[in-house]
Amino acid sequence: MSYYVLEFDSGKCTGCERCVLACNYIKTGYYGTRDSRLRVFAWRDTGDFIVTGCYHCDPAPCMEACGVDAIYRDPKTNSVLIDYRKCINCKACVYACPYGAITLGSDGKVIKCDLCAGDPACVKACDYGALRFIRADKVGIDFAYQYAISLKSRTDISKRTWSGVRPG
């Protein structure tokens, strides 16, 4: 369990889309959103922002849907990758993905997140700590901790903290 996982905290996300821009740039060399492996959905009226992308499922539906075994798991990073030498661009994986994380790039090929071979550009671009790359054994620890704090401070309202709010 020494691999790393991408974790997203919507409470900290500000909707700046720097992750999208960074992803697009590192994969293609131009600034835009078309070839980003991540998407940001924004509800600006309420301040809700959600980043969606590949969760590298296990077992992965895209891998199971692929008829030519072009999708495989990298044992080192535990990420789900596409082998473009085998891929026939049939898009079966696109429809198999429950999260819409596989898309068609501007060159017409199916594209998905590859965790930048273990050093994701989106995480480096996130200045708010909403996207983090953490060791698998620590997944969810922050959420659990926030919950613990909320239980702890339930009796004393002045000590309550909220996710996404920096203390004054």
Place this chain on the structure above:
Amino acid sequence: MPGGYVGRIAFIDLSKQKYHVEPLNMTYARLYIGGKGIAARYLLDYLPRGVDPLSPDNLLVVMTCPANGTAAPASPKYPIVTKSPLTGYWLDTHSGGAVGVELKYAGFDGVIISGKADKPLYLYIEDGKIEFRRANHLWGLRISDTRRAIKEELGDPQVKVLSIGPAGEKLVKYAIIDSEGRQHGRGGAGAVMGSKNLKAIAVRGSGRVEVALPREFENIVEEMEEKDIFKNPEAEFGIKWGSISLGWFTNEAGALPTRNFQTGSFELWSGIDALAVARVRVKRAACRQCPIGCHNVILITSGKYAGTLTEGPEYETASLLGSNLGIGDIGALAKLNYLADELGLDTISLGGVLGWATELYERGIISIEETGGLDLRFGNDEAYVVLTEAIAYRKTPLADILAEGTRRACERIGRDSCRYAVHVKGLELPAYDPRAAPAMGLSYAVADRGGDHLRSWPIGPEVLGRYWLGAKPIAIERWSPDNKAIIVVQQEHQYAAKFAAGVCDFCCWDNERLGLLIYAVTGFEEYKDVKGFELAGERIVNLIRVFNVREGMTAKDDILPPRIHEDPHVSGPTKGRVLPREWFEKMKREYYEIRGWDAEGRPTIDTLKRVGVDEGVLKHVTW
């Protein structure tokens, strides 16, 4: 195509429902960088002199900047440019909403909209194509409902929408254009859009933006992020609190407009200051590409306005709709902020108008019959909520008058009411009282779009007492007119060039790095040197002054409201202070001299040649 531009400008004629695309004029791009600079040059070409701002002949220009859409930090700002219905002069109004960036990805550096649709329309711009779509069903909707309806109709949640609210449709002279929750606030651009029967512009793009010098660009971006943002104590306030933190500084300096500018500090400020906002903050938010994230999303959980969820208040809003109306309750402020954003009103002008009307009522100049039974007293938030809605829909006779802005409203009411109107050229003053910072008076008087704080910000150096002219710090005496004009001039250069590049005013105050950023994005060698950057700023200031003088602006318009010179502050640290007329005249004279403008405030031919405007500008010089 040099980096930073996509090279296409769309000319949209709403009357004929046709458009054509022209290549971006690269001479203009090189000289005027982008945004307001390029837009000003196009306005000179295409907007005839003396056009009525609300007629079909006026142009509405949405222009992007070279840094938009790249990874440059805090650089999503883009302007909407037109002739203002509030002032009758130049108007550029910026926001960091997502539309500017998206417009560039959609393949346009800018769109220039003329004419008037016979029925309500909205535009759908997608990847180089523009569609005219019916908007009958959207007419009358509030701003967030409009945005939602358009996204649903187009079936794409990632469409970015520019839209007006009911106030824009009713041609309220200070109506805003909303850009995905951020506002093009000042000067009434929303009314221009409403006069064209244009409800919204939806934009979606899958295109690309490239920079000219990728390696230099990455270096300068890294340097800016470190020096201008993450290790900059000034930026830290923005990161931690947002613009509202400015209120601590102005309240202490006596520059916080209170009760229609009657005084400069507010005893209830702690009820609506940055701490009060942080207490009800549920979320931070940011403009696209921005690592600062200065927006506060707040939720009011108690009191009569419980349940109000809004983004804001920014400092200007908290001041003009808060202290300027005698409101010290965060709930009431949030409600007014929410209403203004949803109905489409500029919070600064709205606060100015409401404060002014309240003072008239308290002085007995307007009666309770005229207010329609509203007890319009400072601090009466319920009356303000009612009146705000009435103004947006022009519901009552008084609201109909107030919807015209203080200058026109006072002319219609008469009865000495103009004595209490606080505006420059018709644009209500923002939240830095010149009686606490004399140079701020000059800044307002000579700002290109009327009373505005985003053309220079001398209050900072004045109150802190230090200013760097080049590398040499000079001492600044706060209560004196000396050495003030030069600060305003230099800051105007920086702001003009920086905004033209697309960088936010809330970040990055180093001319050298800003110049290098423009150089890296566009590849234009002249910006590598800080002098080239400053000269470009000066060029843009002069270009816009040419536009304004052509529209009839003279030195007589560069004045301040009588209150600033005659009514001393009644309390606080600046008690008894006014801005003496002779100080103001001295600063103004110096300003014209440094600028190389004549005594009438007109740029001379020599000055224009020195700053290097293109030949085409000179033929507009008829003086």
